[in-house]
Amino acid sequence: MRVFKTRMFARWADKEGVSDAALLAAMDEISRGLIDANLGGHVFKKRVGIGGRGKSGGVRTLLALRVGDRAFFVFGFAKNERSNVSDKELETLKRLASQLLGYDARELREALSTGKLYEVESDG
Numbered sequence: 001m002r003v004f005k006t007r008m009f010a011r012w013a014d015k016e017g018v019s020d021a022a023l024l025a026a027m028d029e030i031s032r033g034l035i036d037a038n039l040g041g042h043v044f045k046k047r048v049g050i051g052g053r054g055k056s057g058g059v060r061t062l063l064a065l066r067v068g069d070r071a072f073f074v075f076g077f078a079k080n081e082r083s084n085v086s087d088k089e090l091e092t093l094k095r096l097a098s099q100l101l102g103y104d105a106r107e108l109r110e111a112l113s114t115g116k117l118y119e120v121e122s123d124g
Contacts, residue, residue: 003027003120004100005073009061010118012076016059020120022048023073026061027120030071041094042066042101045084048076064097072100073120 003024005013013023026048037045044065049058062075062085074096075085085093103111111117 001027001031001068002070003073004070004112004117005120006100007116007118009073009076013073016076016078017050018048018059018061018076019050021122022050023061023120024122027071030065031067036060039090039093042097043090043093062093064093064100066101070101072097072117074100 005023012018026046030044030046035044036047039045039062042064044063046061046063047058048061059076059078061073064072064074074093075089077085108117112119
């Protein structure tokens with residue numbers, strides 16, 4: 001399964017110290033059925049541990065996911081900053097999920113080449 005992050009998410013992740021390795025570890029858990037919440041419309045919530053603090057001291061991520069196909073990390077927040085997203089934010093995230101998951105190969109290549117998306121890859 002291919003994993004991506006939006007430009008906005010990538011900036012937030014860099015600021016928070018969320019590595020690609022941590023995102024891929026979260027995706028591994030998701031592939032084993034360990035999803036924190038299905039928010040509907042292909043939007044899922046997943047906790048990600050950072051900086052040796054584990055998941056309880058880590059961050060929350062929201063991603064657009066089509067199991068077995070592709071995933072897009074689109075939003076993140078620290079647990080101590082907020083508890084969840086608003087209904088309005090969730091509706092916006094559902095529309096974004098529909099758009100991203102609907103990309104064909106050409107649209108995906110274009111988004112990657114223009115820096116709108118980044119592919120999450122392992123360091124090894």
